[in-house]
Amino acid sequence: MFKISKEEFAARVDKLKTLMKEREMQACLIYGDEYRKENLRYMSNYWPLFERGAVMVTLTGEPFVIAAPEGEMFCREMSAWSDVRLLPEFACVTVPDKIEYPQAHYTSLTEIRQEIQGKEPLLRIGIVGIDAMPEPLMKVIADSFADIEIVDANDLLFKLRMTKTASEVACLQEAARIADEGYKLMIERAKPGMTELELASLAYGECTKQGAENIPFCLLTSGKRVDTIIGRASGKVIEDGDMIMAALAVQVEGYVATVNFPFVAGEMSEEQKAFIDILVEAENQALSKIKAGANQNEVVRTVKGYFKKMNVTEYDLYPPMHGCGLAEAESPYPDENSEAIFAAGMTVNMDVSLFGHPHGSNRIEESLLVTEAGYESMSKLVRHLSKTWKESATISVC
Known part of the structure; x- marks a missing residue:
């Protein structure tokens, strides 16, 4: 079973508290919802459905989770922390209506403030997820914490999430294994006469059967429809000779690998x-430029240099690498001028692509673990396809 342990969540909280002390924060609220779940899940394991959520970390004691009534039991089932509070402002994300929950036992942000102040002076509170938070909710928070400095603390979580533990890597490796199985089935079964939706459904079904927690996307286009950076599967009938661009992302315990x-x-x-x-x-x-201690811009420069040599620069639309983890695309996202250095334990996606070329648009993408010696690919399928392609210019999943 691939899990992040309670001890690992506790270690994350301890690291965050250290960063909070450096920034003179007495509390930090980490916001998330169904659409921007990464930081909240990182600190609490809670992944809201329909509703909003947060975890409050203070310098003393365990964190507590903030949820909404409809998802309370779901939250308690998932959360790494047993203390769960309900706020009416955290109800359904997608509607402006006030929803009545007559049996809900609510707290308030004012009560939360008073509780924190009862333990220690509260002068500054950090918020992770300000960019994802609706303005009305931010106003309620600002009003409830009036006269207390509120600061953007997004960078603290990005810093903590940049390198991965063995447990996090194991979750990503399992996600990649499952994605390989779904993608392999699409290659094996793709044939003229079927629709893009029919082909994509094979991946969804296989990945679910293999144990995927979620399939964030299966981008799939064919023929003329590949002339785009991303695209959803449609009812278009696949024709003989159609190039297919399919990117399959699989989530396990929150961690997302892509092939x-x-x-x-x-x-x-x-x-x-x-x-x-x-x-x-x-x-x-x-790939030869990836290892701990190397500058990330060398990966970008190498790809761009080769594309220039092959006279395809006009079809090169964005950088060829980005981070991966609790989000399909996360930091780092280097360009040619980046000064960032690879560190052992970073996880990144190679994402080498050309779009609008006369003979097709497509990408090669796989999730990688950065090591002291170089890298380890999490996708046995992409490594196999790349190796056999260089040997015979054919695509075989056998």
């Missing part, structure tokens, strides 16, 4: 082979 490798339904043209060859070679060259 993507170009393939063609039916017969592949020589032009399509040449296009895929550029992507494979660009990624292989970039």
Whole structure:
């Protein structure tokens, strides 16, 4: 079973408290909802459904979780922390209506403030997730903590999440394993005459069967529809010779790994082979630049340099690497001028892509663990496809 232990959540809280002391914060509220869940899940394991949530960390004592009535039992089931409070302002994200829950036992932000002040002077409170929080809720918080300095503390969580523990890596590796199985099935079953939705459904079904907690997306386009950076599967019928661009993201215990490798339904043209060859070679060259202590900008420069050599720079639309973890795309997200350095324990996605090329648009994407010696790919499938492509210019999942 892939889990983040209670002890690991406690260690995260201790690290956050250290950062809070450095910033002279007496409390930190970490906000999240169904759509921006990452920081909240990192600190509490709670992942709201329909509603809003938060975890309050103070310098003394255990954190407590803030939820809404409809999801209370769900929160208690998931949360790493046993103390759960309910706030009426945290009810359903998608409606402005006030929803009545006559049996709910509510607290208030004013009561929470008084409780914290009863333990220690409260001069400054940090908030993680200000950018994701609706303005009316932020106003309620500001009013409830009037005369107390409120500061943006997003950077504290980004700093804590930048490198991963062995447990976090294990969750990502399991997500990648499951994604491999779903993606492999799409390659095996893709054929002219089926719709994009039918092909995507194979991945959804297989990944669920394999134990995915969630499938954040299965982007899938074919034929002319690949001339886009992202796209959802549609009712379009796949034709013979259609290039398929499919990116499959799988979530396990909150952690998301992604796989993507170009393939063609039916017969592949020589032009399509040449296009895929550029992507494979660009990624292989970039991978050689990844190891602890190396500058992240070398990955970007290597890909861009190879694309320039192959005269495809006009189809290179964004950087070829980004972080991964509790979000499919998270820091780091380097460009050619980045001064950031790789550290052992970072997890990143190679995301080498070309869009709008006359012979197709596509990307190669796989999740990687940065090590002292280089990297470890979490996707056995992408490594296999890349290796066999270089040997024979064919796509075989066997």
